[in-house]
Amino acid sequence: MSQPPEPDQPPSPYEPPPSPYGQPQYGPPGETGQPPYGQYGEPYPGQPAYGQPSYEQPGQPPHGQQWGQQPPYTPQVPYGQYGPPSPPGGGGGGGGTNVLAILSLVFAFVFAPAGIVLGHLAKRQVRTSGEQGEQLANWGLILSYIFTGLYLLACCGWLALALWAGSDSQYT
Template sequence: MTYPPSGGTPDPYQPAQPYGQSSDPTTPYNAAPDPISGQPGGYPPPTSGQPYGQPPPYGQPPYGQPGPYGQPVYVQTPGTNTMAILALVFAFIFAPVSIILGHIAKKQIRQSGEQGDGLATAGLWLGYIFTGLMVLVCIGYGIIIAFAVSNSSSTY
């Protein structure tokens, strides 16, 4: 009987043969030379300059030598403007300061190219809104106090 059985289908009770292994159990695995490189065993020739079978060197290359992809490029992107962050924070703490910080931040961002223009704009808007609300509340208190004083009786 021949292996695999005639008919083209492998025997379902036999384990599958690994890729590249002959169906003849007496032939060692990958003993035939590779048709592309001509190396015995079908392995490609070593390309790293290391002796065949040795692992490649690990770790970083010595100082001053570029790695396999060249030297890394470090690009510093401008950060977020600190005044813009403070403008947004102070909009909730003390709004008039937020207006001042927001204008300073927008000027610095135009000059330096930093990020944070949206934060400065939000700080300005909130600063103006909360300052306006604070002024309206103070005027309302003044009206209430004036009304209370004018209607109070001073007959003691």
């Protein structure tokens, strides 16, 4: 039988030191009175087993997490709707300047016949959609017709000059 060491004697090196947290519980789980946490294949209480659904909604925080929750997403706009509708009838411009009206004015200087076609298309779109650009389409049409007329006069003049130059060589 071993007797407790006397206070003046050091403890035996073969005995474990006393724990400041109380006596440790050794032995198989269940005998110690503590739940069997950490056993292989068993989940912690309140958690689903590996591979089992957790029944949490997507976008929601995990169970037990209350702080820092993400606000719900705004609903998605149905397909084909892009915001509030533009005011009907124009009234000073519905959605900016018509692109075809701008292109009509540009093509009046680059290739005037294309400017004529784009100007007429732009005027029709401006009437139906209520966009701005009526003045640009008008100027694109005016300049395109003027430059097309000048091109036709230049081509006819060049053709007349070529015929006239060719006809003089026969009589000399």
